[in-house]
Amino acid sequence: MHMYSLTEDEEKIRSIHEAGHAIAAWIFGWRIGEMYIADTDISPPADINPALFAWQRLVIELAGPASERLSGSSHSTGIDRARIIGAVSELRDLYGWLQPDNVIIGRAEAEADQLLIEHDGARNAVAAELLRQRRNQCSLGCLTGDEIRDIIARESITIG
Ligand SMILES: [Zn+2]
Numbered sequence: 066m067h068m069y070s071l072t073e074d075e076e077k078i079r080s081i082h083e084a085g086h087a088i089a090a091w092i093f094g095w096r097i098g099e100m101y102i103a104d105t106d107i108s109p110p111a112d113i114n115p116a117l118f119a120w121q122r123l124v125i126e127l128a129g130p131a132s133e134r135l136s137g138s139s140h141s142t143g144i145d146r147a148r149i150i151g152a153v154s155e156l157r158d159l160y161g162w163l164q165p166d167n168v169i170i171g172r173a174e175a176e177a178d179q180l181l182i183e184h185d186g187a188r189n190a191v192a193a194e195l196l197r198q199r200r201n202q203c204s205l206g207c208l209t210g211d212e213i214r215d216i217i218a219r220e221s222i223t224i225g
Contacts, residue, residue, distance in 0.1 A: 084192035085132025187220035
């Protein structure tokens with residue numbers, strides 16, 4: 066297996082990035098499979114309609130960079146611009162949206178930010194656990210979907 070070599074700083078940022086994807090996916094009710102320091106295996110509900118799927122996919126995609134930004138990361142792993150533009154053009158076809166790319170991306174970004182801010186504790190806990198796994202047990206930093214759900218459920222209980 067290929068060893069994924071990263072500095073400590075990069076590991077931390079990657080875990081924050083992946084936690085953003087995982088939290089957004091969880092909120093939308095997507096299934097989370099394995100989570101690694103470099104990517105997270107997610108899949109949508111079977112009965113999701115194509116337009117909702119395209120929108121949620123864009124928000125989940127943007128939630129990675131959004132998570133880094135919200136954590137005050139100074140150097141981002143960056144946005145996959147081609148993938149984002151692809152998702153936007155798909156959304157245009159499905160919804161008939163006419164707004165410029167930046168307006169559509171901005172709206173999806175705002176939704177990603179909102180979701181992450183509302184689940185800040187869970188996001189930080191998932192990122193911390195992924196990092197811990199990466200350093201102690203699994204070189205790729207693996208968490209299972211069940212473990213992620215447990216962490217989120219623990220952190221999402223609020224008293225008020
Ligand atoms: Zn990502």
